[in-house]
Amino acid sequence: MPPIRLLPPDLVAKIAAGEVVERPASVVKELVENALDAGASVIRIEIQRGGLQLIRVTDDGCGIPADEVGLAVCRHATSKLATLDDLARVRTLGFRGEALASIAAVARLELRSRARGATSGRLIRLEGGRVVEEAPAGGPEGTTVAVRQLFFNVPVRQAFQRSPAGEVRQIIALCNQLALTAPHVRLVLEVDGHVALKAPGNGQLRDAIAAAYGPSVAAHMLPLPEMEEEGVRVWGFCSGPEEHRNTRLYFTFVVNGRLVRSPMLSYALEEAYHALLPGGRHPLAAVHLAVAPEELDVNVHPQKTEIRFRRERLVFALVRDAVREALAAFAPAPVLEPSVMSTLGSSPSAGAPASLPAAGSGQPVAPTTPAPAVAPGQAVLVEAAAPPPRAASAVQSAAAPPAGHLRALGQVGLTYIVAEDASGVYLIDQHSAHERVLYEQLLRQSRDAPSAARSQLLLAPETVDLSAAQSAWLAEHVAVLEALGYRLEPFGGTTWLLRALPAALSPRRAQAATRALAELIDGLIEREYGDGPLDDQARWAVACHSAVRAGDPLSPEEMAALIEQLERCDMRRTCPHGRPTMIHLSHAQLEREFGRR
Numbered sequence: 125m126p127p128i129r130l131l132p133p134d135l136v137a138k139i140a141a142g143e144v145v146e147r148p149a150s151v152v153k154e155l156v157e158n159a160l161d162a163g164a165s166v167i168r169i170e171i172q173r174g175g176l177q178l179i180r181v182t183d184d185g186c187g188i189p190a191d192e193v194g195l196a197v198c199r200h201a202t203s204k205l206a207t208l209d210d211l212a213r214v215r216t217l218g219f220r221g222e223a224l225a226s227i228a229a230v231a232r233l234e235l236r237s238r239a240r241g242a243t244s245g246r247l248i249r250l251e252g253g254r255v256v257e258e259a260p261a262g263g264p265e266g267t268t269v270a271v272r273q274l275f276f277n278v279p280v281r282q283a284f285q286r287s288p289a290g291e292v293r294q295i296i297a298l299c300n301q302l303a304l305t306a307p308h309v310r311l312v313l314e315v316d317g318h319v320a321l322k323a324p325g326n327g328q329l330r331d332a333i334a335a336a337y338g339p340s341v342a343a344h345m346l347p348l349p350e351m352e353e354e355g356v357r358v359w360g361f362c363s364g365p366e367e368h369r370n371t372r373l374y375f376t377f378v379v380n381g382r383l384v385r386s387p388m389l390s391y392a393l394e395e396a397y398h399a400l401l402p403g404g405r406h407p408l409a410a411v412h413l414a415v416a417p418e419e420l421d422v423n424v425h426p427q428k429t430e431i432r433f434r435r436e437r438l439v440f441a442l443v444r445d446a447v448r449e450a451l452a453a454f455a456p457a458p459v460l461e462p463s464v465m466s467t468l469g470s471s472p473s474a475g476a477p478a479s480l481p482a483a484g485s486g487q488p489v490a491p492t493t494p495a496p497a498v499a500p501g502q503a504v505l506v507e508a509a510a511p512p513p514r515a516a517s518a519v520q521s522a523a524a525p526p527a528g529h530l531r532a533l534g535q536v537g538l539t540y541i542v543a544e545d546a547s548g549v550y551l552i553d554q555h556s557a558h559e560r561v562l563y564e565q566l567l568r569q570s571r572d573a574p575s576a577a578r579s580q581l582l583l584a585p586e587t588v589d590l591s592a593a594q595s596a597w598l599a600e601h602v603a604v605l606e607a608l609g610y611r612l613e614p615f616g617g618t619t620w621l622l623r624a625l626p627a628a629l630s631p632r633r634a635q636a637a638t639r640a641l642a643e644l645i646d647g648l649i650e651r652e653y654g655d656g657p658l659d660d661q662a663r664w665a666v667a668c669h670s671a672v673r674a675g676d677p678l679s680p681e682e683m684a685a686l687i688e689q690l691e692r693c694d695m696r697r698t699c700p701h702g703r704p705t706m707i708h709l710s711h712a713q714l715e716r717e718f719g720r721r
């Protein structure tokens with residue numbers, strides 16, 4: 125082995141910087157936290173080329189006194205901590221005094237600041253950690269930090285960066301979370317000149333959620349009851365059982381104003397939804413906690429997003445119970461008392477279809493409030509070229525080739541259709557079944573139908589209000605939705621005009637489909653980077669958002685039509701997410717259950 129030596133200071137600085145500055149989003153987080161610590165009420169974040177070209181954060185906070193600007197960019201220089209005792213009671217987001225120095229070590233950094241009440245300000249520029257300029261400067265009160273050519277001197281990091289698009293996605297997700305962290309701050313994110321987030325900063329968490337995830341998501345979030353136990357307080361919002369995502373990116377946990385990552389809190393949240401969401405799906409939530417600073421260790425990692433609670437169990441139970449209560453207030457009681465179904469999985473019947481769902485999959489879906497009734501014809505089909513929409517509510521059960529297999533008997537809990545055939549009884553999940561039907565119709569249409577036939581024009585176009593990020597995504601990807609039959613036009617700002625819907629959707633669902641558009645786009649933004657081609661993701665998502673829901677009353681004709689369409693599907697036993705569409709109780713099984721055999 126070569127002899128031991130002390131590393132040169134600039135190498136030490138780069139190694140240390142690597143812990144704080146992992147990627148462009150980490151720079152954004154450190155700079156925004158500094159602005160929040162400075163008491164800013166407006167924070168503007170500008171990004172170019174995924175942040176690798178430029179990250180600029182401007183705030184109207186307290187600023188830095190001119191004679192301290194040089195110190196601010198030095199390692200271990202902070203105004204937020206003086207003694208070891210302070211470390212045990214951190215109230216600011218920063219305290220390690222290393223963010224600016226770390227960023228400066230791996231980029232070209234320019235900091236301009238004017239302290240509140242000071243007549244002039246100061247500017248400092250560093251390249252790869254070395255000061256190249258320091259001078260008096262004008263400008264408004266507050267601070268602007270511009271970081272250019274991040275990692276220009278760290279080839280290893282460059283090699284590990286994702287595409288600018290991937291970095292943008294991380295930065296948008298982070299800024300959305302920061303908006304939910306500090307709803308009292310007007311947070312604006314501009315990506316390559318386009319506004320991707322504009323939080324109102326009015327202190328209302330729900331309005332911050334609307335800015336981040338769109339108004340339709342925000343409108344459906346459930347408030348957590350404010351709960352407090354032994355000095356730990358929780359508040360915030362969580363999604364209802366009908367709203368879910370395929371990632372945990374929509375979990376926001378804020379502890380004493382700090383955005384944190386916590387597997388324990390994630391677990392508490394998911395525990396509250398136990399059995400309410402389909403497998404692999406996750407809720408949305410913004411959960412705030414306030415605890416005494418002594419109860420918390422924030423100095424676990426240089427990025428300060430990991431924390432330790434002194435009383436983990438207490439915090440876990442409090443979060444889980446608050447979310448449970450919110451969900452219970454929303455859906456007081458399950459509709460079905462599934463005593464038969466509970467034994468179903470444990471004694472699979474010989475006569476049951478081979479793909480009979482496994483035990484436990486027959487859990488009741490909590491009913492939602494019924495969708496507001498839409499007068500028939502409110503969304504009217506006027507496109508002559510389009511065939512009538514082949515959706516559950518619009519199609520009468522025309523004699524299908526192997527028709528008459530299943531006969532609808534009625535609806536249970538406004539959620540399941542009871543049906544029978546010669547072999548026994550079926551419970552059909554109306555939402556999953558309709559999802560499957562719509563998905564296959566969309567698939568067939570995209571293969572067979574000319575594009576005009578895929579649309580149904582709305583008599584009166586609907587306006588759809590989107591968040592800035594949703595609107596930006598739509599501007600780029602509108603063709604994906606048009607291929608399915610949507611027709612959308614920009615209508616100024618982040619509002620769009622919806623002129624036509626996929627022909628597969630029933631007119632009766634048109635209003636719901638309009639409302640669900642924002643959510644649909646959210647799902648697609650996420651999946652753009654996921655597996656599978658975007659057009660299939662879009663079919664999948666449209667089917668999910670447009671299908672009848674648990675809680676929707678269905679007429680006998682609608683039930684019959686849905687069943688008939690389901691029977692014509694290629695994969696009728698599961699919905700596109702893989703959840704079962706039906707549960708079968710064979711005659712043999714019924715006889716056994718009733719002791720007839």
Ligand code: ADP
Pocket residue numbers: 154158159162183185186187188196197201202203204217218219220221222223224225267
């Ligand atoms: P820390 O935040 O841990 O103190 P930083 O390196 O992030 O360390 O910042 C160093 C110091 O620079 C801070 O303690 C603060 O005094 C000052 N500072 C940094 N950014 C700002 C800002 N946007 N507004 C006012 N002061 C700032």
Ligand code: MG
Pocket residue numbers: 154157158217218219221223224
């Ligand atoms: Mg800091």
